[in-house]
Amino acid sequence: MLLSIQDLKVAFRMGKGVLAEAVKGVSFDIPENTTVALVGESGSGKSVTAMSVLNLLPDNAERSGRILWRGKDLLQTPLGELQALRGKEIACVFQDPMSSLNPVFTVGQQLCEPLIKHLGLGRSAALQRAEALLGEVGIPEPKRRMASYPHEMSGGQQQRVMIAMALACEPKLLIADEPTTALDVTIQRQILELLGKLKTERRMSVLFISHDLGLVGEIADQVVVMRHGGIREQGPVAGIFERPQDDYTKALLACRPSLEGNPARLMVIDDHMAAARGQNSGEGVAQAKAKDPQAPVVLEVRALAKSFWLKQGVFGRREFKAVSNINFQLRKGHTLGVVGESGSGKTTMGLALLRLHEPNRGPEGGEVIFGGQNLLTISARERQAMRRRIQVVFQNPYASLNPRFTIGQTLLEPMTIHGIGSGTADREQRARSLLEKVGLDGRAFGKYPHEFSGGQRQRVAIARCLTLNPEVLVLDEAVSALDVSVQAQVLNLLKDLQDEFGLSYIFISHDLAVVRFISDEVLVMKDGVVVEQASAAQILAAPREDYTKRLLAAIPRGYRAAA
Amino acid sequence: MSAVLSADGALDSALQKSEGVWHAAWRRFKADRVGLVSLIIVVAFLALITLSSTGLVAGKWQAEVGVPNAPPTFVGPAPPQAAGAIETPKGPNVDLSAIDPLAPRYKEWEERSKQFATAETVKAETLPFGADRLGRDVLAKAVKGTEISVFVGVMAALVATLIGTLLGAFGGFFGGKMGDFLEWVYNVFESIPNILLIFAFAAVVGRGVQSVVIILALTGWTGMYRQVRAEFIKHRSREYVRSAEAIGASSASRMFRHILPNVSHVVLVRMGLLTVGFIKAEVILSYLGLGVRVDQVSWGTMLAEAQSELILGHWWQLAAATLFMAVFVTAFSLMADALRDALDPKLRGLE
Numbered sequence: 001m002l003l004s005i006q007d008l009k010v011a012f013r014m015g016k017g018v019l020a021e022a023v024k025g026v027s028f029d030i031p032e033n034t035t036v037a038l039v040g041e042s043g044s045g046k047s048v049t050a051m052s053v054l055n056l057l058p059d060n061a062e063r064s065g066r067i068l069w070r071g072k073d074l075l076q077t078p079l080g081e082l083q084a085l086r087g088k089e090i091a092c093v094f095q096d097p098m099s100s101l102n103p104v105f106t107v108g109q110q111l112c113e114p115l116i117k118h119l120g121l122g123r124s125a126a127l128q129r130a131e132a133l134l135g136e137v138g139i140p141e142p143k144r145r146m147a148s149y150p151h152e153m154s155g156g157q158q159q160r161v162m163i164a165m166a167l168a169c170e171p172k173l174l175i176a177d178e179p180t181t182a183l184d185v186t187i188q189r190q191i192l193e194l195l196g197k198l199k200t201e202r203r204m205s206v207l208f209i210s211h212d213l214g215l216v217g218e219i220a221d222q223v224v225v226m227r228h229g230g231i232r233e234q235g236p237v238a239g240i241f242e243r244p245q246d247d248y249t250k251a252l253l254a255c256r257p258s259l260e261g262n263p264a265r266l267m268v269i270d271d272h273m274a275a276a277r278g279q280n281s282g283e284g285v286a287q288a289k290a291k292d293p294q295a296p297v298v299l300e301v302r303a304l305a306k307s308f309w310l311k312q313g314v315f316g317r318r319e320f321k322a323v324s325n326i327n328f329q330l331r332k333g334h335t336l337g338v339v340g341e342s343g344s345g346k347t348t349m350g351l352a353l354l355r356l357h358e359p360n361r362g363p364e365g366g367e368v369i370f371g372g373q374n375l376l377t378i379s380a381r382e383r384q385a386m387r388r389r390i391q392v393v394f395q396n397p398y399a400s401l402n403p404r405f406t407i408g409q410t411l412l413e414p415m416t417i418h419g420i421g422s423g424t425a426d427r428e429q430r431a432r433s434l435l436e437k438v439g440l441d442g443r444a445f446g447k448y449p450h451e452f453s454g455g456q457r458q459r460v461a462i463a464r465c466l467t468l469n470p471e472v473l474v475l476d477e478a479v480s481a482l483d484v485s486v487q488a489q490v491l492n493l494l495k496d497l498q499d500e501f502g503l504s505y506i507f508i509s510h511d512l513a514v515v516r517f518i519s520d521e522v523l524v525m526k527d528g529v530v531v532e533q534a535s536a537a538q539i540l541a542a543p544r545e546d547y548t549k550r551l552l553a554a555i556p557r558g559y560r561a562a563a
Numbered sequence: 564m565s566a567v568l569s570a571d572g573a574l575d576s577a578l579q580k581s582e583g584v585w586h587a588a589w590r591r592f593k594a595d596r597v598g599l600v601s602l603i604i605v606v607a608f609l610a611l612i613t614l615s616s617t618g619l620v621a622g623k624w625q626a627e628v629g630v631p632n633a634p635p636t637f638v639g640p641a642p643p644q645a646a647g648a649i650e651t652p653k654g655p656n657v658d659l660s661a662i663d664p665l666a667p668r669y670k671e672w673e674e675r676s677k678q679f680a681t682a683e684t685v686k687a688e689t690l691p692f693g694a695d696r697l698g699r700d701v702l703a704k705a706v707k708g709t710e711i712s713v714f715v716g717v718m719a720a721l722v723a724t725l726i727g728t729l730l731g732a733f734g735g736f737f738g739g740k741m742g743d744f745l746e747w748v749y750n751v752f753e754s755i756p757n758i759l760l761i762f763a764f765a766a767v768v769g770r771g772v773q774s775v776v777i778i779l780a781l782t783g784w785t786g787m788y789r790q791v792r793a794e795f796i797k798h799r800s801r802e803y804v805r806s807a808e809a810i811g812a813s814s815a816s817r818m819f820r821h822i823l824p825n826v827s828h829v830v831l832v833r834m835g836l837l838t839v840g841f842i843k844a845e846v847i848l849s850y851l852g853l854g855v856r857v858d859q860v861s862w863g864t865m866l867a868e869a870q871s872e873l874i875l876g877h878w879w880q881l882a883a884a885t886l887f888m889a890v891f892v893t894a895f896s897l898m899a900d901a902l903r904d905a906l907d908p909k910l911r912g913l914e
Binding site: 354356391392468 | 803805806821825
């Protein structure tokens, strides 16, 4: 047994005598040459469990129990010995490669550091070894890449470098904490394959942490499902996926939008667990009802283009076409999905529709016809009126609400600006009813954003848009930052609101499965142009472009018995 | 468990409002013991200033209550001057009336002076904190000096903060031509050595408390401008500001309703540092004779006087001014630090 965690408890001291228990008695084993996945929603204690192995927790953490590394209890090991273990025997890869690499050193320098420090290699030997490592993690032209800085690489390449650094001292155990969450689906697939390949080649073990059970099914041998700091279920991956015992595991498996079948609603953890307890669950499986294909067109985009000025030389500037030649029609009550990898221009397009770019950054072209007017040419005053009717929800619910405003202030502000409702009392009433509509109770009104979870904040952001009675809602990666289970709740909410208010959505996402769930028509974008445009069913059944096929293939499909 | 939860909920809905940002900040501030102590010290100083400006304390600081250079009480009175420096001549007394032309009138003057009562004012041999060369109480001087120095520091910091924040907000939020222009102004100010700039302004504005405030504010806003500008550049493309734009909030509303409260901790801390810096700058100005008028006293003028006294070994005026200044400045900086920690929205998420 490589690592054995026995009855691990972790608590954080919060101020005077207050202990917040994050992990409440967790036990599991990691045998040699095995991938163990820790799965759970945010706040389930999965990261805390993993970080306590090497004691990478903040100072106010208190651990008890036993963590046996090859029979030796790491909780009793002095820091000096632990430091020798870190990186050499047990290595870590974190979620965000962008912030894990030091921007002022070249990739080669950063790779050589652990080699020289831990293995005592000479400079030239370290360089050679680093180059070999870069090749091993699949970076093309490793020799040239040794001299590049982190910002010159893409997110996926940066994560590969992080993995190469972790592998530098040939660790026996690799702890990967959500290593693909910040990456595009296609890159995620590559990283998963890389991890799988390295595991078999080097005969090491991996502790893989993720909130996405579907993803885990593809890579893990053993799965540990955690919730609220405890283990709900653990066992070999086949058992978990084919015969899940625990209600929570079943719910997690059900809530991810899949490519097969298109239900009207996604399963939500609570529904599912309630259903499992013996209440009726028949209504959830109803198929999505067809939409009126002749609904009036609310938004029409013709040859939309947006460029940015790039500085060149001392005074010169060059036009960079971020987006060009985009055409689509959006009908009332319909959803247009926009898919693409990061850098494909999908967000730029969304912001261009709303005119949220700073005008002096670059020119726009084409026409955006909304309510009989071209949004790109109307005056500032007319645009103010238009703002009411076309609204946006951003990706990061932690950043899109003003932390100094109460939820009430946040909701009242747009109504005050546009003079909706008569008087404050009326507006407050409206704000409260909207809060209830998005599934928060009226008590939220006086609270501040930091008191809410990500999913709840996203609901507030949606409610803020709804205060203005918009016709079109641009959802810019609105569910990408959320856990799979919370994502399902917000997607359901969006569908309900669409049915109730006849909203039209422009749904921007990198996740084709999510887009497929909510959209009627899909635009696939790459490098600022539309490569494929078809109905959601068609894209899924018969993708024409290679790029679309790649995106489809990259979606995690959960566990498949080896065939 | 559920009972606890529902009781909690009932309480919550009864209150309807949860803890505000300022309430939460005050709660965190109270938990910071160093911050709390420094706040108490600063408040004590402010009380002292109020009392002295109404004349209740140290109103008669100009009165010469002690013997010149009377030492502090705990040191004890100065040893009597060695009177035997000049020896008394040993010969017989000589009648000088023969050669003194005024001698006949002494009698007459004596008669006239008897018509007035004379009282010998007893000057204190020692004072609690000693006396200066005119016999004025150093403690009273220090209290009165506190009033002027702190007033100058705080007022100048307020004005400089106002200028710096406004310009920084405009420069950072709009950028472009306006940003370039403000950067240019900033660079002009920054390129001149600070003390020279202060001298130049002082030469134009003249002496006096108001002049010092104006001089310090006009030369000291640059750091604030730069920092506020950087924060505004960072925040203007944040999603919450974008969202505000998407719902149609005007530029002014985004700048001052949305962004400013979120960068207020930066402004506050900078203001604290400016206050401390300006108090020291006033000391230097007064020391150089460009500060407050001669009939006023500040920590700076006290230090300036102390220079010549030190040669004679009269250290108490220096000690008093330094002590007051050190305590206030330290307390004020620590308070600003604690305030920053309490107000920073970034730190709050970590709780």
